[in-house]
Amino acid sequence: MAVTRNADAVAPVRRSGPLSIWFSRHLSISVGSLGRLVRHPFSSFMIVLVIAVTLALPAAINLIVKNARSISGSWDNALDFSLFLKQEVSEDEATGLGRLIEQRADVQSVLFISASTALGDFKEHSGFGAALDQLPDNPLPHTLVVRPSPSNTSDSMILLQEELGNLPEAEHVQVDTEWVQRFHAILDIVRQAIAIGAALLAIAIVVIIGNTIRLDIENRRDEIEVTKLIGASNAFVRRPFLWTGFWYGLFGGLLALGLVYYGLFLLQGPVARLAGLYQSNISIAAMNLEEAGAIIGIGVFLGLFGSWFTTARHMRRIEPR
């Protein structure tokens, strides 16, 4: 008896405050919403899968673009100018010219490739070795490979190109940067396309979740009516549906992450083989923590937004009759 009385005396002090009541209510509603999804595993999984695929698609393409950028960004030498000299320029004149160009402020270094070295390289790599031996003289000119200093802007690069081309000894200046610039331009377009596509897919997710929640609301119409009849506010009847949207978004985001990582795993072998062929050590850059978090965050946001949007429309409509 004494124990009971003690417990009674303590009870009011331990009574939970409004915040902890609010918290425990949300916890129980969220668990309840989760339980509803688990009770219909197949249909819930289908919706989660649709959301996951819709999220994974732009994420994967974005990852591909990111990798392509980082690989092409490492091709610094692609910025070099190849200055082909006229046939009549001798090897001494060419090295002298090279030293002269190297003194320019906008040039970092100059590499001299003599006509005979170039021919040797060409024989070795082209596979035309025997055919080239038939030539009476070396058809290749001396070449100066000019590496501009990194401080150059694109304008000063054009200026440098022009000045090199105007040298009396110069036959032709080849700029190797052009295709890299084109490649980057293409990547930029792909990036833009992803942004537009992702926005459309985001709308699709909102619609999918909204429609699912709408069906859920229709199925639980009686329950909503009864709850409202005994004094529930719109906010109260909305809460479980918002949680349902939250769970769809969260699981959709997590599964999307899983799909992307599985795709990376599948690509690892082929990329390693490709890297081997190019004698380079490129490897796939995975998503960093922020990107992974962003996918889940976007999933949750779209889930909440979809359910919020739908419940806002339908909850007011369902009133006890």
Add this chain to the structure above:
Amino acid sequence: MIQLENVTKRYPGGQEALSGLNLSVDTGEMVFVTGHSGAGKSTLLRLIALIERPTSGQVIVDGKNTRRVKRRRIPAYRRQIGMVFQDHKLLYDRPVSDNVALPLVIAGVGQREAGRKVRAALDQVGLLHKEKQRPETLSAGEQQRVGIARAIVSRPKLLIADEPTGNLDPDLSLEVMRIFRRFNEVGVTLLIASHDISLIDRLGCRRIALEDGRLQAQPEEESDAWL
């Protein structure tokens, strides 16, 4: 507790459910509203529960004019009133205790306190031992008692019931009425719509008879309830 002043309720079809009705229920009273179906009993209760609003006239509940209760304040208003329905309106996807706890959950009452109140309410209707069962496993009479427990769990001052014994046999009806009586004894005001005149007469409560949306001048004496 309840005052109706010249209340008319006309439905969109032009049909008049209540016409210039005046009535008053004092605090602590237990009053029955009788009348044939279509006489306006349900409409009266729906106006009090603010499921509908009167076309004209005033409905004043606990000193509050329902006309002044704004739409978004309706939930809070309804929480002050206990409601019992002919078809129980229980939620069949959850146990009895959760059904009874619903008004407390809506009001944001803490879990421990809610549990205590739920058990007290179930005890009052004699269903404490069925706390964990699902409503569909209970008989009609038991389900109605669960509905009553839910209506009184947050200790409302006013309880309205629409044909609470409509689906019950005489013994169960009497049992339900006895439960109502006990609440009345502890000060709850009750307004009960029923056509079970013989039962009402046995309880000896005041009776408001409606006919075609008006007060019936001479309440009929003989019972036709069992016909």
